[in-house]
């Protein structure tokens with residue numbers, strides 16, 4: 001992944017903007033993708049997650065219009081649609097533009113005044129549908145652009161909330177706040193310890209010295225995510241109901257590893273118990289991970305990453321053949337630790353490695369993974385970066 005666009009690339013994009021809208025762009029904005037370091041599938045169980053924004057960007061070139069039309073074009077999908085601000089509604093025929101139009105509708109419903117339309121060209125190096133949150137990056141970016149251009153005075157925390165409302169209500173996906181918050185609130189060299197239920201957070205220094213996180217993309221699209229995701233939500237609720245016979249708790253993440261014996265007896269069902277065991281142990285891993293970050297204990301971070309992957313594989317069963325293969329490949333290639341990131345069932349994994357070993361690590365991962373599943377993965381270095389920003393005016 002490149003971090004800075006070359007002049008040639010910007011000239012090409014400006015040309016594409018002109019081709020799409022017949023006017024010149026006025027401003028360039030960008031927003032990052034995100035990884036989740038630890039705390040997987042516990043956001044909907046009252047737990048905390050630890051995401052960070054990464055140097056893999058979606059960009060928007062924008063110009064103001066003197067009518068009330070929002071016109072959007074994506075260089076990724078090579079498609080675009082237009083809509084009148086006064087007549088926005090969800091329409092399957094508008095494809096990806098529902099994410100853009102939905103933002104304007106969400107802002108209007110929240111009482112913000114949107115006096116004129118925009119031309120928006122979207123260009124992204126965040127792979128679509130690979131678990132690095134291209135959708136939240138797009139929604140945060142468009143909300144950020146609107147906030148800036150119309151001077152709406154919305155905080156970054158609320159930009160994420162409005163973007164999430166849009167994904168929930170307009171686009172119809174029951175996602176939590178993690179993706180939108182981790183992007184909007186991204187800070188260089190920090191990760192976000194985020195309580196998704198209360199929407200409270202604090203920043204934790206991500207000072208890894210000679211070590212770094214890398215992203216490994218399995219190059220298999222996430223399949224079955226939404227149906228399996230909903231199954232896991234239901235299984236956790238079933239486990240919670242059984243536990244509530246004896247424990248006075250509102251969610252699974254109030255329980256601790258010491259409670260597991262009692263929890264097992266109360267649940268009875270072996271599969272539901274494994275789901276609950278993942279949630280309880282993963283929540284503890286978030287605590288341990290933060291402690292290890294603060295004491296800069298790299299080996300411990302690696303052990304926790306591996307334990308998280310094992311739990312997601314064996315207890316929660318959301319990894320699948322490709323994520324397992326890439327995690328194994330990372331360990332084989334010398335990673336201190338590795339695990340899937342995001343919802344699972346394909347998508348991406350992360351590994352903690354020594355910075356100086358990157359080229360050798362990458363080669364070994366590609367080789368091992370290819371031998372195992374006959375697919376080439378993408379392996380790339382990332383920095384931990386700031387959230388959305390205006391890059392320049394023309």
Ligand code: ADP
Nearest residue numbers: 074076096124128129130131132133134135138
């Ligand atoms: P993820 O957020 O993990 O990448 P999602 O399925 O939640 O996966 O979101 C992917 C969808 O977001 C795409 O199918 C598309 O509708 C929209 N999207 C994201 N980035 C772009 C882009 N650059 N151009 C057009 N659509 C995009």
Ligand code: MG
Nearest residue numbers: 133134135136
């Ligand atoms: Mg998404």
